[in-house]
Amino acid sequence: MLAPESVVSQTNALITNDGVVAGLLFAILGFVFYTNTSEHPAFKKFYRFVPALLLCYFLPSLLNTFGIVDGNQTAVTDIAMDYLLPACMVLLTLSLDVKAVLGLGSKALILFLTGTFGIVIGGPIALLLVSAVFPEMIGGAGPDAVWRGMTTIAGSWIGGGANQAAMKEVYEVGGDIFSAMVTVDIIVANLWMAVLLYMAANSKKIDARTGADTSAIDNIRHRVEKYEAEHVRNPSLRDLMLILAIGFGVAGLAHLL
Structure with missing residues (x-):
């Protein structure tokens, strides 16, 4: 008997490679923490009202919202x-x-x-x-x-x-x-x-x-x-x-x- 074909989950995400997804997430977190400690007046003013922790959750969620990555398939x-x-x-x-x-x-x-x-x-x-x-x-x-x-x-x-x-x-x-x-x-x-x-x-x-x-x-x-x-x-x-x-x-x- 022939073995049944494995079921492969389909996704319409732009990025499907796990290595790219991981690199993108770390890049976002690095950007947030770097700008959070920056002495630039614009960043200091921005983080006075917007917590860095919120961005750490919010920015990666945008990748899923706009179909760049699929959080359920990575x-x-x-x-x-x-x-x-x-x-x-x-x-x-x-x-x-x-x-x-x-x-x-x-x-x-x-x-x-x-x-x-x-x-x-x-x-x-x-x-x-x-x-x-x-x-x-x-x-x-x-x-x-x-x-x-x-x-x-x-x-x-x-x-x-x-x-x-x-x-x-x-x-x-x-x-x-x-x-x-x-x-x-x-x-x-x-x-x-x-x-x-x-x-x-x-x-x-x-x-x-x-x-x-x-x-x-x-x-x-x-x-x-x-x-x-x-x-x-x-x-x-x-x-x-x-x-x-x-x-x-x-x-x-x-x-x-």
């Missing part, structure tokens, strides 16, 4: 999520100083856990309240269900962009709802950041008025600044290889287990 997505993202998560946790966090005391830990718990249950509560008033807004099915998108916002507010991407994969969030949630995340985060910056500029007055004891936080900040000043250096090839070895080595062990 292996770059799977490689990034299955290998690069786990390695990044490993490297992000290496700098966690558990002893210093525990040294903040019970009040700070309770505050942290309360905030985390509030973010986790905030999504379901928001969906419940909105569905009671505007039920037509809580739609979507399958990958584009609104609740799936809310998980990425919770992940972002708890652990940043890498955790947001991890939640996208864990809950199989669709591209359309994810793009909408990224926009919401950026807008809300920047509004809240404005409030935090205002409070930070007046932190001493606020602490004095509320009677807050920030000595533990100040001590950690001074320790971190002292450590960075003593150990700052340009990474060598050996350092970069060790970073890659630890990140991908632990990620590989996780795949094995």
